[in-house]
Amino acid sequence: MARTVRDAAWVLGAIAGRDGRDNYTLASPHPISENTHRVTHERIIPDVTRSSQLKLRSAKVLIVGAGGLGCPAAQYLAGAGVGTLGLVDGDTVESSNLHRQVLHRSKNVGKLKVDSAIESLRDLNPHPTYIAHRAHLAPQDAADIFKNYDLILDCTDNPATRYLISDTAVLLGKPLVSASALRTEGQLMVLNNPPRSVGDKTGGPCYRCVFPRPPPANSIMSCADGGILGPVVGTMGVLQALEAIKVITATDEEVKPPSLHIFSAYSSPLFRTIKLRSRRPNCAVCSGEASVTLETVKSGSTDYVFFCGSVGPEKLLLPEERISPREYRTKYPVTASSEAIGTVTKEPTIIDVREKVQFDICSLENSINIPISSILSSATKTAQNNEVANGSNPLPPWLPADIASSDSIDPIYVVCRLGNDSQIAVKRLKELGLDRGGERVVADIRGGLRAWREQVDPEWPEY
Template identity: 40%
Template sequence: MDQKLSKDETARYSRQMLCPEIGKRGQLKLKSSSVLIVGAGGLGCPSSLYLTAAGIGRLGIIDSDVVETSNLHRQVLHSEGTRGAAKVDSAVERLQQLNSNVAFEKHPVRLTRANALDIIRNYDIVVDGTDNPMARYLLSDACVLLKKPLVSGSALRFEGQITVYNYDQDTPCYRCVFPEPPPAGTVTNCADGGVLGVVPGIIGNLQAIEAIKIAAGIAPAYAGVLLLYDGLSGKFRHVQLRKRKDDCISCGKTPSITTDLIDYEAFCGVTCAPPVKILAPEERVTVQEYSSVLQSKQKHILIDVRPQLQQDIIKLDNAVSIPLARIVKEDGVQMVQDLIDKTFTEPSEPKKVFVMCRRGNASQKATRELKNRLEEENVEIKDIIGGIEQWSTDVDPELPMY
């Protein structure tokens, strides 16, 4: 180790070098190490912030998204002034202000099986700040192939977790713990399930500690151990994970993933968010067409089938709340029938019902359910394409979205 600390670096890192576990030798190891942050979001922001402050030598950030207003409550590197900017640009601009001694590398792309190995091989440690199974399997397999430790974290609502995969010959990889992916559509991310902003902050900081320890030559606390955090109860729990599985297809004794990465969308049974197609085109209307119905004051019923929690945030003034779950399993169909009977009192008048959700998927399911089960005849039921998000984009840009 032939690197030296400058006068500025010595002063900057003096407090942590006073920790006997770090010292000057550990600080020099940090300076000579590199970390890749995958995702400049709720986990990647706090972890990269403290890795930069700690003096990691080289920090890479990979993210293909841009900064949005909904990011700002948890993605603390970004600001109101960087909305619309690439997240890697926003993050690095802030981090450079914190520590100019660190070399930053920006990767404004989505991590795929085509580029993962080429990007990851240039770093010593990988910090996973993603939020979907495809990315987790991809990162784990790539880190096993390249022999890189993977510091994995996740956060949802009030809960978070962290573990370190592939640290040594005993530490399991992600596939050892989850050999089969969850059924498609069953994994909730924070965009749909919500997250309290401070929770990914807590987990991201723990990820930074683990990465700093690995870089400084200190064994991580969570290699082979899963830490579970419950923000509501304030409790931490530790779960001991099993050691590597001999039959793991990635890190086992006779792995089948040996040179090339696999098709992770096919493995997880999903594609890149295709739109749901349940209804025929004539059973749907655009937001512009529904806007014309409103403006012409045609008598109709608008049903919002989003969960009540989402409707409490924002909904159209004339919408009636009947969540999809009630239509499918409870008394929702009867509620719609009662609305029709109350609204359309003349036998000959046209009976129009429109169904809205967040993005136009749940509304299709609700529309089909109503068409199949309503006893009312001569009623026209259509869903609104794109839901309230499309309404906000094309009809009422002042409508706040979540």
């Protein structure tokens, strides 16, 4: 066992461009020869050859997303000695990121993620060229960024960006390593490999080939809302780095059939593999019938937000249907006497639409929990709601009787974690007729509990 561990350490050191004393050797006149010489008396991985190391050092890899997937992927690619690493992200580091986004440190909270990540990567290996793209990936810029790289890693967490990344990669002939992770599960695919021209059936499938239609917008859950176990997303990010190394160092004869790898932390076995079909003959981007082009992407004619059925949260409700946490507390203040007994004077019902596990962590006083998943699963139709007041049509079972009562006109305010799901819930409650034709206030607390912490209660738990 000791010999095996020692051998592994030497080999990994060779790939990373370090010797057994953890010294970088890339700057020496013959770095490959030195590294090879250092491991000749140890076991050598047959797949890691001199040619492989040269390919890694000349490779240019773009990582879109410097979060839970992008951090470990970048870490291992930098350690492997990839010549150029580009990172795309417009977000800043938050303390709630740190448990899973392993390149970021507490001192960098508030700093742009790409800058924080590159700072850590340079500490790991200063020799690669690191390029920061300090903005979210946008259709008008994607092609100009992608064209400078050999391989793309999709480390994002929303469908619209996934389709944009895949489309651009196909149209520019770039292979793509795509992964996702949520809660305790993850998925991994290598797409557009080999990267053939549009219409060539021998090319690898793209994201649209695997998922021709996006999932329903109301079924999509982010890590912020659904939660994520750090080692799960870390596992998927490390596997992305591994697949990237395999793509970079492979010959044409070594390209494997496309597969979808599914990881489940609490299953046995941990991994399942599903064989994917080749390119779809009517795919909108990689087939001979393609309607998506670089021009339609860049001009905005290919509307990814519309295609995925998602709308910016600010467009869901009118201003009068929303109230800020500060305005809410001003309108419904906590009096001295009510503070003593833990109640609030004349406070309306607050519906918290987070999932129960989050509601149990912390909740506002006088709030009840109705998860957004329950609200969206209701089969009650808007057209039937005109009869609700007369009691001829039952409301969904998740709605408490006192709120559903035709006699109740007490205000209802809806809150969630970030202020997105609450807007969807407000629209749904109004569709169910709970606003009594405008006589009853049904409104959203703008910005959710994060804004509540910022505007009302600095001690509110942040998770």
